[in-house]
Amino acid sequence: xxxxxxxxxxxxxxxxxxxxxxTWFTKHIGVFGSDxxxxxxxxxxxxxxxxxxxxxxxxxxxxxxxxDVVFQHRVLRENAVxxxxxxxxxxxxxxLLLMHALENVVSEAIFSDYYSTVNPFFFxxxxxxxxxxxxxxxxxxxxxxxxxxxxKTSRMDHYAIIIVAAIMxxxxxxxxxxxxxxxxxxxxxxxxxxMDDEEEIQALEAVWVRDYGVVSPNLREPFDExxxxxxxxxxxxxxxxxxxxxxxxxxxxxxxxxxxxxALWLDKIGSITLVWYIHIIACFIxxxxxxxxxxxxxxxxxxxxxxxxxxxxxxSSPANILTRQIIELDACTHCGSCSLHCSAAMIYEAxxxxxxxxxxxxxxLKQLASGKKLSDSxxxxxxxxxxxxxxxxxxxVRCPSGIRxxxxxxxxxxxxxxxxxxxxxxxxxxxxxRGLIIQDSIPADTYAYPIAAARQxxxxxxxxxxxPNMAIPLNAQTSPEPPSTVGDHTYSQCFSCQSCxxxxxxxxxxEHPEQVLGLLPHQIMCCLALGLTEMASGAQMIWDCLTCYKxxxxxxxxxxxCDVLYRLKNVAVETADIS
Amino acid sequence: MKFALxxxxxxxxxxxxxxxxxxxxxxxxxxxxxxxxxxxxxxxPARNTDYRAFVxxxxxxxxxxxxxxxxxxxxxxxxxxxxxxxxxxLNQDPDLKANINQSLKKENxxxxxxxxxKHLLSVLYHDVGTDRLKSSIVKTYGGLQIAVSYGCHAxxxxxxxxxxxxxxxxxxxxxxxxxxxxxxEWARKLDCCGxxxxxxxxxxAMDMTQKKISSAREAGANYICTAxxxxxxxxxxxxxxxxxxxxTRDPLAPILYPQLLGLCLGIEEKNLGIGKNKIDLxxxxxxxxxx
Numbered sequence: 006x007x008x009x010x011x012x013x014x015x016x017x018x019x020x021x022x023x024x025x026x027x028t029w030f031t032k033h034i035g036v037f038g039s040d041x042x043x044x045x046x047x048x049x050x051x052x053x054x055x056x057x058x059x060x061x062x063x064x065x066x067x068x069x070x071x072x073d074v075v076f077q078h079r080v081l082r083e084n085a086v087x088x089x090x091x092x093x094x095x096x097x098x099x100x101l102l103l104m105h106a107l108e109n110v111v112s113e114a115i116f117s118d119y120y121s122t123v124n125p126f127f128f129x130x131x132x133x134x135x136x137x138x139x140x141x142x143x144x145x146x147x148x149x150x151x152x153x154x155x156x157k158t159s160r161m162d163h164y165a166i167i168i169v170a171a172i173m174x175x176x177x178x179x180x181x182x183x184x185x186x187x188x189x190x191x192x193x194x195x196x197x198x199x200m201d202d203e204e205e206i207q208a209l210e211a212v213w214v215r216d217y218g219v220v221s222p223n224l225r226e227p228f229d230e231x232x233x234x235x236x237x238x239x240x241x242x243x244x245x246x247x248x249x250x251x252x253x254x255x256x257x258x259x260x261x262x263x264x265x266x267x268a269l270w271l272d273k274i275g276s277i278t279l280v281w282y283i284h285i286i287a288c289f290i291x292x293x294x295x296x297x298x299x300x301x302x303x304x305x306x307x308x309x310x311x312x313x314x315x316x317x318x319x320x321s322s323p324a325n326i327l328t329r330q331i332i333e334l335d336a337c338t339h340c341g342s343c344s345l346h347c348s349a350a351m352i353y354e355a356x357x358x359x360x361x362x363x364x365x366x367x368x369x370l371k372q373l374a375s376g377k378k379l380s381d382s383x384x385x386x387x388x389x390x391x392x393x394x395x396x397x398x399x400x401x402v403r404c405p406s407g408i409r410x411x412x413x414x415x416x417x418x419x420x421x422x423x424x425x426x427x428x429x430x431x432x433x434x435x436x437x438x439r440g441l442i443i444q445d446s447i448p449a450d451t452y453a454y455p456i457a458a459a460r461q462x463x464x465x466x467x468x469x470x471x472x473p474n475m476a477i478p479l480n481a482q483t484s485p486e487p488p489s490t491v492g493d494h495t496y497s498q499c500f501s502c503q504s505c506x507x508x509x510x511x512x513x514x515x516e517h518p519e520q521v522l523g524l525l526p527h528q529i530m531c532c533l534a535l536g537l538t539e540m541a542s543g544a545q546m547i548w549d550c551l552t553c554y555k556x557x558x559x560x561x562x563x564x565x566x567c568d569v570l571y572r573l574k575n576v577a578v579e580t581a582d583i584s
Numbered sequence: 585m586k587f588a589l590x591x592x593x594x595x596x597x598x599x600x601x602x603x604x605x606x607x608x609x610x611x612x613x614x615x616x617x618x619x620x621x622x623x624x625x626x627x628x629p630a631r632n633t634d635y636r637a638f639v640x641x642x643x644x645x646x647x648x649x650x651x652x653x654x655x656x657x658x659x660x661x662x663x664x665x666x667x668x669x670x671x672x673x674l675n676q677d678p679d680l681k682a683n684i685n686q687s688l689k690k691e692n693x694x695x696x697x698x699x700x701x702k703h704l705l706s707v708l709y710h711d712v713g714t715d716r717l718k719s720s721i722v723k724t725y726g727g728l729q730i731a732v733s734y735g736c737h738a739x740x741x742x743x744x745x746x747x748x749x750x751x752x753x754x755x756x757x758x759x760x761x762x763x764x765x766x767x768x769e770w771a772r773k774l775d776c777c778g779x780x781x782x783x784x785x786x787x788x789a790m791d792m793t794q795k796k797i798s799s800a801r802e803a804g805a806n807y808i809c810t811a812x813x814x815x816x817x818x819x820x821x822x823x824x825x826x827x828x829x830x831x832t833r834d835p836l837a838p839i840l841y842p843q844l845l846g847l848c849l850g851i852e853e854k855n856l857g858i859g860k861n862k863i864d865l866x867x868x869x870x871x872x873x874x875x
Contacts, residue, residue, distance in 0.1 A: 154691060348593050348625040351644045354687055355630075355637035395625045397593030411597075433632035434662075436783025437814070441598075441821050444786070456784065510775055514791050549785055551792065552631075553776035554740035558750050567741070574632045 007285065014289035021296030022304075029331045034374045035416025036423070036447065038327035049324035053316075062315045069314040074307045079405040083342050090143035094169065097136030105130050106288065120247060128253040131180070135256055138173050141166060155350055155362055156341040161299045168291045168298075175284035181260020182277050184218045184251045185268035189277065198243040205239050212236035217251045218261040220268035302338045302406065309336035310407040318412055330416070333408040334374055337367045343400035343410060352393050360390025363400040363410055370417060388421040392430045396438035415443055423451060427458035429578040432548050460548060463577040464523075467543025471523060477537070496569050498562040499530040505556035505566045511549050522546040526556050526566055533569065542577040546570075585711060587657035587702070588649045589617040590667075593625055594813035595659055601857020602813055605842035606659060606704060608851045613712050613720060617657065622648050626663035627670060628737075636683075642670030643684045646701070647693035655700040657707050661812035662780075664703045665737025665745060671701060672744045703738055703747060705811050705841065709755050717762050722850040724764030728871040730844070731770050731805035732756040733777060733796070733819075735812045750774075759841065760809055763848045764873070770803035772796045779814035782822060793822050797836050807865060811841040820862045827863075837865040847872060 030043040030050070041049075057063060072078045077095075081088040103111045104126065112119045112126065119126060145166055148158045183189045190213055200206050211228045213219040213236075228236075251258050264271060295301060312329045321329075343363035344350070353361040360366050369387045372379065379387070391414055400410040418439070422428055430436075436456075444452050469475070505526040512518045512525055519525065523544035524532065532541035541547075547570045556566035595602050610617060627641035645667060649656045658664040674681045675697055685694050702710075708717065734748075734756055742750035753774070757767040778792030797819070800808050810816040819838035827835045838861070846856040847869060853859065858866060 346621070349641075350624050351627075351641035351687075352625065352630055352634075352637045354690070355634065355640045393630075395593035395629060396597060397625070398597035402596075430633055432784050434629040434780060434783070437594075437629070437779065438598075438783070440783025440786055440789070441817060444783075445825070510792060511788065514788060514795075549781065549788055551736070551776040551778070551780050553736035553780075555736075555775075558740045558742060565741075571631055572635070575635050578633045 010285065010289050014293035017293035018295055021293070025296045025301060025335065028375075029328055029335075032331045032374045032376075033327065034330055034334070034370060034420075035327075035413065036419040036451070037416050038323040041324045041327060046324045046328050049322050050328055053322065053325045057315050065314055066311055069311055070307070073310045073314075073407065077405070079310075079407065083340075083403065083405050086143060087147065087340075090140040090147070093136045093140030094144065095140075097133045097138075097140060098169070100133045101130065101137065104133070122248040124249040124253055127249040128255075131177075131254045131256045134173060134177055137169065138177070138256070141170050141173065145170075153341070153345055155344045155347070155353065157339075157344070157359065157362070157365055159339055159368060162339055164294075165299050168287060168294070168300075171287040172284065172291060175280055175287055177256040178260055179277065179280045179284050180254055180257025181264060182268075182271060182280055184254065184257050184261035185220045185264055186272045186277060187219060187221050187269070188272055190219045190221075193248075194243075197247060198239075200239065200243060205235065208232050208236035209239040209243070210236070212240050218258055218265075220261075220265055220272070222269055299338055301335050305332050305335035306338065306406045309333050313407045313409060318409075326412070330409075330413055331374060333406070333413065334367065334371050336406040336408055337364075337371075338406060339364055339368065340405060342403045342405055343367075346399045346403050348395045348397040348399060349393055356389075356393070358386050358390050358393070360387045361393045362390075366390055366414070367408075367410070370413065373417070384421075385426060388425060388428055389430065391418045391421055392428055392435055394418075394435065419443065419447055419451065422455040427462040427581075428455060429459055429463060429581055431455045431459040432463065432574075460545070462581045463548065463574075464543045464545065465539060465577070465580065467523060467540065470537070470540040470543065477535075477540075493565075493569065493572055495562075495564045496530040496533040496566075499527065499534060499560075499564050500562060501527055501531060502561060503527045504559045504561060505530070505564070508555045508559045510553060510555065511546070511551060522549055526570070529573070530564060530566065530569070538573075538576065539580075542573040542580065547573045547577070585614070586616045586618060586654055587707065588620050588623075588652055588654035590623055590626070590645065590649075590656050590658045590660075590663060592658075592660040592663040592813065594817065599813045599816060599840075601860040602659060602816065602840050602842070605840055605846050605851075605856040608855045609842040609846045609849060612849050612851065613708075613716065615657075615707070615712065618652065618654055620648050620652055620654075626658075626660070626666040628662045628666040631666065638666070639670045639673060639680065640684055640687055642667050643674060643688060643695045644691065644693065646671060646674075646699065647688050647691075647695045650696060650698045651693060653699075655702060657702055657704055659704050659811075660814065661703065661735035661738040662814050664701065664747075667701045668745045671697070703811070705738075705756055705759060706747065708845075709759055714758060714762060717759075717845075721762065721848045723848050723872050723874075725848070725871040726764060726873040728763075728765040728868075729768050729804050729806050730760045730765045730839075731768050731800035731803060731808045732760055732773065733808055733810050733812075733815050733838075734774050735810075735815055736774075736776050738812070739774060756809070756811070756841075760844065763844055765844070765871070768800070768803040768805050770799050770805065772799035775799075777812075777815040777818045778822070779818040782818065789818070790822060790826060793818050794826060797823060797826075801836055805836065806871070807837055807839045807844075807868065809841055809844055810838050816840055824862045835863045837861060837863040837867075839865050839868060844868070 030046045033039055057066065077088060077091060080091050108121060121127065121130065148162060148166065190210065194200060194206060210221055211224055211232050214221045214224050215226060215228055215233065309332055312332065316325065316329060318326065341364050347363055349361050353359065360369055394414055396411065398411050404410060422431065506512050509526055515521045524546050526546065529541045529544060529546060550567065550570045552567055554567045557568065560566055591603055607617060623645050625641050626645060627638035630638040630641060658667060674684060674695060681695065688694055734753055738745055738747040739750050739753060748755040760767045772795060775796060776792050777796055778789035781789035808819055810819060816838050823835050843856045843858060853869060858868065
C-alpha cells in the first residue's frame, strides 16, 4: 500500500514537473516574442545559460544564490516576521525531508550510527517539526488573523497552508500516539528488547508508565520502589542505548500527555494506523500536487531570482525574456508584497476592481498564459486593472521573488488593449509611460489603435449633434447629472467673452481649431448653459485639454473652465461605461 | 527642518537622479527628508476618469503625512497640483470630506487638514530662504542662460496652488539667479510642456514640447531648467524622439533645478546624476567659474 501510494505520487510529481518545465518554453504571454517557438526558446536559453556560466556574471549568480536564495534576503527586507516564518518552514521542512522522510537514503548513508530513536536524531526530528509548525502558525496568523489591508488569500494559499499543516500535525500526532501507546510498547519490547521474563517486562513497563508517558491498561501508579528499581535495570540493559527518553521528542511527548485520559481507547481503535495513513497520504498529496500548486515556487523562484540577476531588458534576447516571464508566473507565491505597496491601492479601494492589485493581476496572467477562456466581464476587468497602473515600479522593486512585474505589465497591457471593448482609461495620464517608453517598441498602428478606439467611444453621438445642417436639439434629454462638486456650475457665469479660448494653447496650435477640436472652450461652456451636456462631453476638445488651467486663471467670471472639462471627461467615461 | 518626501510615481521609476540630487542638496541645507513607505499615487492620472478615486488617492497621502506629523515636500508639479486640489476640495466640501474619511478609516487614517503641502522650490525659497542659499553657494555660473519652466500644475489655478503670482511669477527665476545664471525671459515660460497628453495625443503633446523648446532657444537659453518629472521627461525623452527627426535642430537639454543648484553647492556631478539625462548636459560644469 505504502509503495503503491508512494510511486503513484512520485510519478504524478515527475510528470507534473516535466509538464511545468515544458510550459516555460511553450507558453506565451503579452505581445513581445509571440513568433518564438519552443525550439528557438530552448536553444536561446541554453546559449544564454552557457554564456553566463562561463563569464564573470557567474559570480553575481553565486552572490544571488547565497543572498537571495539561501538567505532569502529579499524576504527579510520586506518583513522580518515573514522572513522568520519562511525560513522556519523552508529549512525545517527541508531538514525533515532529508533526515526523516529520506532516512534510508540520506541519514543512513551519512551517519553510520543513525537511528531515528537515538539522539541527536530523535530530538532533531521534533525540533525541525517545531520549526515548520511555528512558521506555519506565523503564516496562518498573517493570512487569517492580522490580515494586512489588500492581502488577498486565494484557494492556492489555503491549500499550501493546509497541506503543510496536515503533514506536520499528523506527524506530531502520530508520535504522541506512539509514545502513549501500550501496544507500541509491547511491540518494541518484542522486537528489540529480547526479554521473556514476564516480571521483568512488567517492571520495565512500570518505568515507562511512570517516566516515559506510556499509558498502560494493566499498571497504575504509584509503583513499588523495588519494581521501579528492577524496571530501571531492565531499561538500562535493553532500551536505553537505542531509544532516547521520549521527553526529547518534545512535541510528541506533549501530545502524549494531552491525550493521556483517552490514550487507551485511541490505542484500542487502531488510531496509530489511521494517523500514519493520514501522515503519509498528506505527504504524498503534497508531493504529487507540488508542480501544480504554489509550492512549485521552490523551483521557479530561485530560477527567477537568478535569471533576473543576470538578465537585462536592453540586452537579453526576446526569447529568453519571454521564457523568463513564463517562469516568473510560476515564481509568484501570491505573498502580496506587491499589492501591499501598490501606488494604485487607493484607486482599487475607490473602484473595487481587484485586478488593479498586482498580486491579483499575476493570478489572472497565469490563467491567460494557460489559454483559459475568460468571461467578457473578467477580461474587461483585467484589462482595466492592467491599465490602472501608475508604472511606479514599486511592485518590481519589492517582489521577494525578484519578478520584473513592470515588464510583464508592459507586454500584457499591449496584448489586452489591442482587442475587446475600448478602454477609456487610455485617455488619461495612465498612458504617460506607454507614450514615453512603450511607443518606440511596438508598431505605430498597434500603438494608435486603443487611443483611437477610446476617442471614438467617448465622443458618443457628437458628430450628429454638431452637424451644422441640423438644428441644435434644445429639448434634448440631458445626461444624468453626475454628483456635483465645488465649482461645477460656474459655467453659468460665462458671458462668452472667449478669453478661455484665446489663451488656450491647444486652440492656438491649430489653424482651424473647430475642425480638430469640435468645440472650443467657450462654446463648451455655452453648451452646458443650454443643458447640452452630451454635446459638450462629446467634443474632442475635452480630451485634448492639456489641463494647464490657463483658461480658468484668465476667466474674468471665475468660471472653472478646466475643472469643468475634467468633470465632462468623467461624465463621458461614465456614459461610455454604461452604454 | 523635517519634511515627508513625496516623490510620486515617475521619479523612483524613471528619474532617480531627481531624487538623488534633491537629497544631496537638501542634506547640505540641513533639511531632513523622511520617506513614508505608505505614500501612494497622488491621484493625478485618475482625474480624467474618476473624480472620487483621485480625491481618495490624494487624501490618503495627506493623511499619512498628517499621521507622521510632517509637512509634505513634493517634487513633482503634477503631484503638487493634485494634492493641493484635493486638499482644497476636501476643505470646501464637508460631504466629500466625510465620504473620503469613511474610506480612510479602513487604513486607520483620517484627514484633518493638519499639514502643509509644499513644492521643493517653495521649500528652498521660503523655508530655507534665499539668504541661506546664497551663503551656502561656493561656486557660481558665469555666462549661463537658463530658461525656467514653471510648470502649469504648480502655478495654476493660483487660488488653489498658492505657488506664486500666476501672471508674473518670480520664485523660480530668483532661485536660478542665485546661482549666477541668467534667467531669460521667454514667451512660453508659463506654458504647458505637453506631458499631460503624452500617450493620449502624442502629436499635440510634441507640438507643445517643440514650441516650448523653440521659444527657449530663441530667448538664448543654454538649458531649460525644470523641477517636475513630467516636464523633465518630456524635454528629455520626448525631445530626443523629436531630434531623431533630421529636420529639427540640436537638442536643448533640460536640467533639474537641484542639479543646477547642487553644482554650486560643491556637490559632485555623479551625486547629482548629471550623466543620467538622455540629452547630454555635461556641458553645464563648463559654465562654473573657478574662484
